Amino acid sequence: MRTIQYVRAGCLISTLAACIMMAGSARADVSTERPGSLLIFPKVVQAGGRETIIQITNTGNSVDNLHCFYIAGQDGPSGHPLCQITDFFISLTKQQPTHWDVSTGRSVNPTDSIEGFDPGVIPPVAPGFTGALVCAEVDADTSPVAMNKIKGEATLEGPNGDISKYNGVAIQGSSPDNNNILSLNPNGVEYDACKTAAIFNFIPDGAPDPIIEALGDGGICSSGTRSGLGCNNTGDCPGAGATCLTGQSQVLNTITALPCNLDFQTQVPTNFNLGYLVIDGDEVTHTTSSGPLSCWASINLSDISQAVSTAVGGPLAGPVASMRITGISGGPVLLVGESFHVDSERDIGAAAVNLHMTGLCQAPGTQAPDLTQTCTTTADCPATWTCISSQSSTIKLPALNP
Numbered sequence: 001m002r003t004i005q006y007v008r009a010g011c012l013i014s015t016l017a018a019c020i021m022m023a024g025s026a027r028a029d030v031s032t033e034r035p036g037s038l039l040i041f042p043k044v045v046q047a048g049g050r051e052t053i054i055q056i057t058n059t060g061n062s063v064d065n066l067h068c069f070y071i072a073g074q075d076g077p078s079g080h081p082l083c084q085i086t087d088f089f090i091s092l093t094k095q096q097p098t099h100w101d102v103s104t105g106r107s108v109n110p111t112d113s114i115e116g117f118d119p120g121v122i123p124p125v126a127p128g129f130t131g132a133l134v135c136a137e138v139d140a141d142t143s144p145v146a147m148n149k150i151k152g153e154a155t156l157e158g159p160n161g162d163i164s165k166y167n168g169v170a171i172q173g174s175s176p177d178n179n180n181i182l183s184l185n186p187n188g189v190e191y192d193a194c195k196t197a198a199i200f201n202f203i204p205d206g207a208p209d210p211i212i213e214a215l216g217d218g219g220i221c222s223s224g225t226r227s228g229l230g231c232n233n234t235g236d237c238p239g240a241g242a243t244c245l246t247g248q249s250q251v252l253n254t255i256t257a258l259p260c261n262l263d264f265q266t267q268v269p270t271n272f273n274l275g276y277l278v279i280d281g282d283e284v285t286h287t288t289s290s291g292p293l294s295c296w297a298s299i300n301l302s303d304i305s306q307a308v309s310t311a312v313g314g315p316l317a318g319p320v321a322s323m324r325i326t327g328i329s330g331g332p333v334l335l336v337g338e339s340f341h342v343d344s345e346r347d348i349g350a351a352a353v354n355l356h357m358t359g360l361c362q363a364p365g366t367q368a369p370d371l372t373q374t375c376t377t378t379a380d381c382p383a384t385w386t387c388i389s390s391q392s393s394t395i396k397l398p399a400l401n402p
Contacts, residue, residue, distance in 0.1 A: 030194060030390070032168070033151075034170060035060075035151040036172045037137045037149075037170075037176075038134070038135070038136050038170065038173065039150045039169070040132065040171070041133040041134075042169065042257070042296075043154065043338070044070070044130070044154065047127070047128045047129060051102070051103055052155065053100070053154070054100055054102060054133060055153045055155070056090070056097070056135065057150070058094065058095065058096050058149050059150070060149035064149045065090075065139065067089055067135070068135040069086070070102075070123075070131060071084075071132045071295065072085075072126070073295055073297070074131065080294060081269060081295040081297075083295035083296070088123055089120055089138075091119060092119055092150075102129065102133075104124050105122040106119070130296075132258045132296055137149070137173070143178050144397065145173075146172075146174055146190075147173075148172050152170075154167075156338070156350065162350050166353060169334050171184065172188070172192045175189065180265065181394055181396050181397075182395040182397065193391055193393065194331075194332035194333070194357075195389065195391075196389060197326040197369070197371065198355035199325075199355060200325065200337045200353075201322045202322075203319065204319075205300075205301050205302040206315070207250070208247045208248070208251075209249040209342075212343045217249065217344060217347075218249035219231040219233070219245055219246045219344055220344045221242055221245075222237065222241075222243045225238050226238065226239075230343070231244040250342045251340070252300070252301075252342065253301035253302075253339045254298055254337070255336070256298045256338070257272075257296070257325075258334050258335075259272050259296075259331060260334060260391075261393045262396070264395070265399065271292055271294050271329075272291065272292075273293060274326070275287070275327075275328040275371065276324065277323070278322070279323075280317040280321045281317040281318045281321060284317065288308055291329070301323075326360065326371060339351050359388055360374060361380070362387075363384075364386075369388045375387035376389065
């Protein structure tokens with residue numbers, strides 16, 4: 001009967017998603033592969049039966065101190081994101097990794113660390129938390145420093161044990177001023193700047209998953225004694241006239257956005273809007289936007305696709321589509337994509353991905369870059385145009401210790 005199991009399908013689905021998103025590697029200045037002085041996890045979840053495991057490693061050969069901030073992005077009583085900040089400090093000795101479940105945090109336990117050096121107390125997040133985590137290298141006086149030693153990963157674990165993982169975004173530092181305002185600018189004087197845009201490749205929302213269908217996990221029996229149950233072929237569906245209806249799998253997608261402009265000092269949320277250019281399987285382009293947004297946002301692509309579909313009179317053409325995303329107000333953003341692959345028995349396999357970060361070309365005399373023209377340098381742009389590879393932003397830390 002049903003021989004392909006969910007765990008196997010989920011693993012293959014995650015592998016497919018990783019292959020589709022291979023372009024997710026970034027350059028060294030803002031990287032998902034190399035260490036930096038700022039480490040940002042745009043998507044942290046402890047809600048809906050999901051848990052997040054944070055892993056952070058000091059890749060250097062001396063002690064690295066971090067000042068970390070949880071940002072609560074879930075809606076509060078007013079219907080707007082709470083945007084409350086919870087901060088803590090950790091210290092990692094040379095080459096030391098640490099990890100914790102965000103639901104429980106981490107208590108001091110010298111016997112559970114390298115050479116008896118405990119990283120420090122890490123508080124748990126509240127149940128229902130959805131938001132982000134930002135860590136900055138600091139010295140013993142909590143002044144920002146640029147040692148470029150930290151890297152990390154976030155693992156999102158579902159209620160049925162499915163695993164979804166992405167890399168923390170590391171931003172390289174140079175010579176930060178001895179104050180609590182971190183300048184992320186294209187010249188890299190203090191820290192490198194966030195990229196202007198990101199690209200997400202995805203299977204359109206609601207479309208069947210080709211891997212699940214190929215494995216035979218996308219069918220249900222039309223009638224008979226197994227009506228409505230999963231099947232690989234019609235032979236799995238006893239009963240006169242019963243057939244195996246394929247195409248019953250489904251893909252759902254989300255993007256999570258965190259502004260690069262962050263104020264941990266006053267905890268005033270950053271207001272922002274996102275602009276999208278969607279290219280469907282027929283290479284037809286559509287534009288739309290999301291906003292106004294505040295503090296942090298998790299956006300279902302079905303909402304964006306619905307806006308596009310309404311405008312063009314039909315769903316996105318498949319089997320794959322691509323989306324270019326930029327902050328059209330409020331400054332640049334960091335994004336994580338996640339796809340949920342559902343088989344005919346409603347088992348779910350999730351796959352998170354770091355979006356490919358890129359620049360955009362800007363024509364002379366225009367106020368905004370062009371989402372249709374991606375670039376790394378100005379040489380990639382039409383003649384007389386300029387490549388806006390990154391955009392300035394600031395992160396304001398709490399006042400320094402006296």
